[in-house]
Amino acid sequence: MMAEWKTAQAPDSLKTLGLGSCVAVIINDPLVKVAAMAHVMLPYSKMDKSSSVKKGKYADTAIPAMVDALCRLGGRKSRYVASLVGGAQMFHYTPGPHLLSIGERNVDACLSTLHTCGVPVVFQETGGRRGRTVEFFCEDGSVSIKTVNEGVKV
Amino acid sequence: MSAQPSNDQLDLLREAANIGAGNAATALSELLGVRVRMRIPDVRVVPFHELPESVGGTEAAVMAMYFRLQGDMGGSMYVLMQRETAQRFVGKLLSESSSDALDSEMECSALSEVGNIVAGTYLGALSDFAGVKLYPSVPYLAFDMAGAVLSVGAAEIGASADEALLIETEISTGDVSANTHVLLLPQPDQLPVLFQALGVSVSGR
Numbered sequence: 001m002m003a004e005w006k007t008a009q010a011p012d013s014l015k016t017l018g019l020g021s022c023v024a025v026i027i028n029d030p031l032v033k034v035a036a037m038a039h040v041m042l043p044y045s046k047m048d049k050s051s052s053v054k055k056g057k058y059a060d061t062a063i064p065a066m067v068d069a070l071c072r073l074g075g076r077k078s079r080y081v082a083s084l085v086g087g088a089q090m091f092h093y094t095p096g097p098h099l100l101s102i103g104e105r106n107v108d109a110c111l112s113t114l115h116t117c118g119v120p121v122v123f124q125e126t127g128g129r130r131g132r133t134v135e136f137f138c139e140d141g142s143v144s145i146k147t148v149n150e151g152v153k154v
Numbered sequence: 155m156s157a158q159p160s161n162d163q164l165d166l167l168r169e170a171a172n173i174g175a176g177n178a179a180t181a182l183s184e185l186l187g188v189r190v191r192m193r194i195p196d197v198r199v200v201p202f203h204e205l206p207e208s209v210g211g212t213e214a215a216v217m218a219m220y221f222r223l224q225g226d227m228g229g230s231m232y233v234l235m236q237r238e239t240a241q242r243f244v245g246k247l248l249s250e251s252s253s254d255a256l257d258s259e260m261e262c263s264a265l266s267e268v269g270n271i272v273a274g275t276y277l278g279a280l281s282d283f284a285g286v287k288l289y290p291s292v293p294y295l296a297f298d299m300a301g302a303v304l305s306v307g308a309a310e311i312g313a314s315a316d317e318a319l320l321i322e323t324e325i326s327t328g329d330v331s332a333n334t335h336v337l338l339l340p341q342p343d344q345l346p347v348l349f350q351a352l353g354v355s356v357s358g359r
Binding site: 001019090129131133146 | 201202203206212213215218220222291294295296297298299300301302303304305306308309312313314315316343
């Protein structure tokens with residue numbers, strides 16, 4: 001689901017595989033047990049060079065779209081909380097004109113957009129050099145993360 | 155991608171990739187002293203999430219060597235293989251019968267040398283054929299999920315496309331389990347540079 005986002009409700013879960021520099025942003029309403037997950041590739045849509053912006057690709061477009069979609073599913077914005085997973089630096093190269101790697105810039109953009117939308121971050125596992133597969137359980141708001149070398153942790 | 159490449163353009167890319175990969179396969183064969191075969195390169199436009207398909211899927215653990223393309227066209231290049239294949243290559247280079255780990259600096263640098271030769275020969279032959287300047291950066295190594303390592307190349311081109319033009323070649327050394335995949339992901343908005351050099355009209359379909 002790279003560059004896309006989707007929603008789910010309990011008892012279902014949301015899952016995205018093989019996150020590298022991308023970030024999985026999860027927003028959920030713990031009371032009505034609805035959640036949305038985006039697999040964000042890039043920080044800001046103003047970078048986009050194509051004619052139409054795909055909302056799930058950028059932090060600043062995916063997050064507001066998810067907030068709206070959750071409201072339509074019966075969630076209330078005052079209860080929303082967010083989780084962030086991913087944003088690793090898979091390879092150790094100097095990121096060119098930017099001081100931060102694309103993973104770090106993705107995480108920064110997610111944090112800043114969530115702050116603007118008034119959604120607090122309750123869980124964050126970002127950075128490092130590991131690829132991650134993440135699953136979010138709408139029922140209890142728990143997060144399961146799988147990596148190549150460390151197996152699964154919840 | 156803003157404009158889908160025409161069939162003529164894809165054919166020419168396949169021919170150029172064939173020459174590049176053919177030279178890379180020969181160089182690898184000489185380096186390792188083993189027989190090497192290669193498949194006709196596959197050139198296709200794929201959504202980002204389908205990039206890891208040929209190497210076993212998003213969660214498949216692969217040894218990845220990543221290169222940024224430099225010169226007349228930007229983009230990314232990957233040399234991907236199973237960990238066992240990487241260990242066998244390193245073993246051959248270091249004249250060891252078996253190598254359990256890829257932990258030591260020497261083993262990583264031996265593997266980087268394999269990557270350097272494959273990427274350098276490939277792009278050198280492609281450059282000569284097309285008449286452009288194209289060469290790889292130093293190699294960056296990672297052992298991780300295919301989706302995670304390929305997301306770096308996808309992010310490089312993500313701002314100008316929703317899909318990637320993937321130029322892929324499979325090089326095998328004897329048995330099926332030892333396939334090495336060479337993936338080229340050109341920067342979509344700079345592809346016209348290559349098309350022009352190859353003498354195929356940029357706008358024509």
